[in-house]
Amino acid sequence: MAPLALAARLLQETLRFQQPPDALLADAFRGPQRVGPRLRQAVGDALYAALRDLPRWHALTTALQGQGSAPLDVARCRIQPGWCDSVIRLAWPDAALPALAEADASAAAEVGDWQARARAVHLTPVPDTVRLGLPDWLIERLRSAVGPEIDALAAALRRPAPLDLRVNALRAKRPAVLAELQAAGLPAEATPHAPWGIRLPARVPLQGLEAYARGAIEVQDEGSQLIAALVGARRGETVADFCAGGGGKTLALGADMRDTGRLYAFDTVARRLDALPARARRAGLTQVHPMAIAHERDERLQRLAGKIDRVLVDAPCSGLGTLRRHPELMWRHTPATVAELAALQQRILAAAAALVRPGGRLVYATCSLLVEENEAVADAFTTALRGDFVRLDAQAPLADARVDDPASVVEDGALRLWPHRHGTDGFFAVAWQRRG
Numbered sequence: 001m002a003p004l005a006l007a008a009r010l011l012q013e014t015l016r017f018q019q020p021p022d023a024l025l026a027d028a029f030r031g032p033q034r035v036g037p038r039l040r041q042a043v044g045d046a047l048y049a050a051l052r053d054l055p056r057w058h059a060l061t062t063a064l065q066g067q068g069s070a071p072l073d074v075a076r077c078r079i080q081p082g083w084c085d086s087v088i089r090l091a092w093p094d095a096a097l098p099a100l101a102e103a104d105a106s107a108a109a110e111v112g113d114w115q116a117r118a119r120a121v122h123l124t125p126v127p128d129t130v131r132l133g134l135p136d137w138l139i140e141r142l143r144s145a146v147g148p149e150i151d152a153l154a155a156a157l158r159r160p161a162p163l164d165l166r167v168n169a170l171r172a173k174r175p176a177v178l179a180e181l182q183a184a185g186l187p188a189e190a191t192p193h194a195p196w197g198i199r200l201p202a203r204v205p206l207q208g209l210e211a212y213a214r215g216a217i218e219v220q221d222e223g224s225q226l227i228a229a230l231v232g233a234r235r236g237e238t239v240a241d242f243c244a245g246g247g248g249k250t251l252a253l254g255a256d257m258r259d260t261g262r263l264y265a266f267d268t269v270a271r272r273l274d275a276l277p278a279r280a281r282r283a284g285l286t287q288v289h290p291m292a293i294a295h296e297r298d299e300r301l302q303r304l305a306g307k308i309d310r311v312l313v314d315a316p317c318s319g320l321g322t323l324r325r326h327p328e329l330m331w332r333h334t335p336a337t338v339a340e341l342a343a344l345q346q347r348i349l350a351a352a353a354a355l356v357r358p359g360g361r362l363v364y365a366t367c368s369l370l371v372e373e374n375e376a377v378a379d380a381f382t383t384a385l386r387g388d389f390v391r392l393d394a395q396a397p398l399a400d401a402r403v404d405d406p407a408s409v410v411e412d413g414a415l416r417l418w419p420h421r422h423g424t425d426g427f428f429a430v431a432w433q434r435r436g
């Protein structure tokens with residue numbers, strides 16, 4: 001398929017929200033074919049550029065097609081004839097033009113022509129949604145959380161995320177791995193807060209690195225590392241990662257436990273746990289017990305009630321803190337989906353809390369930026385179980401875990417990370433101690 005048409009089809013598919021764009025791209029380029037790496041990269045870059053600035057491309061498209069200023073409704077727009085084609089032409093980045101021109105000179109000329117026509121369109125006044133690249137409902141919520149920092153936040157959400165690594169404490173020490181990566185010519189730096197973190201620019205191929213092959217490093221955003229630090233898992237304990245997914249945080253907890261004790265990894269989607277045994281083996285962990293559960297009240301969890309030292313609830317959430325990597329999420333979610341998620345988060349947190357032993361720790365975390373999924377869920381839990389669970393100020397547990405400058409990542413006692421302030425994805429986490 002011609003590159004422009006392919007990118008437009010992938011945009012249309014992405015906006016059906018059945019599969020994320022990275023999976024759609026991988027599918028599109030699977031198997032033997034003649035598409036070279038530069039053109040693959042160009043199609044991917046155009047798709048992400050389209051998703052990052054959809055309100056702008058939509059406003060220009062409607063202007064160029066003489067349709068006035070119809071509001072952006074992605075479910076309707078994606079099936080409008082020519083809409084995805086126009087958005088892709090407008091969004092096609094300059095840096096991706098040579099690859100397009102090589103494959104299809106007339107397509108590159110079409111893009112140039114369409115973009116020149118768009119430059120003659122003046123959107124006045126520029127609506128906030130166009131300026132910030134975010135849907136209106138999300139702007140309203142973020143503005144009430146960060147006020148005038150909204151421009152800086154929106155800009156940070158549009159920048160590519162760096163590649164953060166976690167050094168596996170079972171296999172190596174951070175200074176040695178840093179030196180090894182730097183000796184391999186990589187601009188590796190220690191992360192500012194997480195004691196095991198290393199930061200690299202995006203898109204460094206890791207698979208060829210010896211440190212990766214021997215399990216000395218894992219890919220993990222610094223924010224996720226800090227959540228594991230807040231759990232504070234120790235040698236010999238029994239710990240549960242209640243929403244373990246692919247097990248990124250499970251592996252960090254296992255390293256903190258130095259592969260002793262017992263580490264449960266629960267999830268309701270069994271296939272998400274499939275890769276965990278192999279990942280754990282590579283990381284040198286033998287005490288991880290993955291267990292698919294039917295739902296948060298699965299009766300097989302009853303025998304663990306009141307017995308677990310530390311429980312992490314890395315809850316299913318809107319993922320709006322990860323827009324740098326997943327810009328499609330801002331078009332997938334609405335106030336209604338967020339409200340449904342908040343109700344699910346409450347149920348999971350209440351069920352997971354029942355597993356914590358007296359004196360044990362419970363941590364609730366999300367990668368959302370929204371108060372509804374964060375403070376509101378935590379506050380409702382604290383109010384409901386005030387007799388049983390006491391909220392901890394995150395600063396002390398983070399300092400115990402040797403996190404640098406914990407005060408700068410804690411807001412109102414919660415771990416709160418913002419892409420524009422901390423350079424991480426957006427994260428939120430709260431810890432409680434069960435009364436003894």
Ligand SMILES: C[S@@+](CC[C@H](N)C(=O)[O-])C[C@H]1O[C@@H](n2cnc3c(N)ncnc32)[C@H](O)[C@@H]1O
Binds near residue numbers: 246266268269
């Ligand atoms: C934010 S993701 C977890 C990411 C993972 N902890 C990591 O660090 O890679 C949330 C996970 O919760 C799982 N989940 C959804 N509903 C659940 C429930 N009722 N009980 C337990 N897990 C659930 C989802 O399948 C998803 O894998």
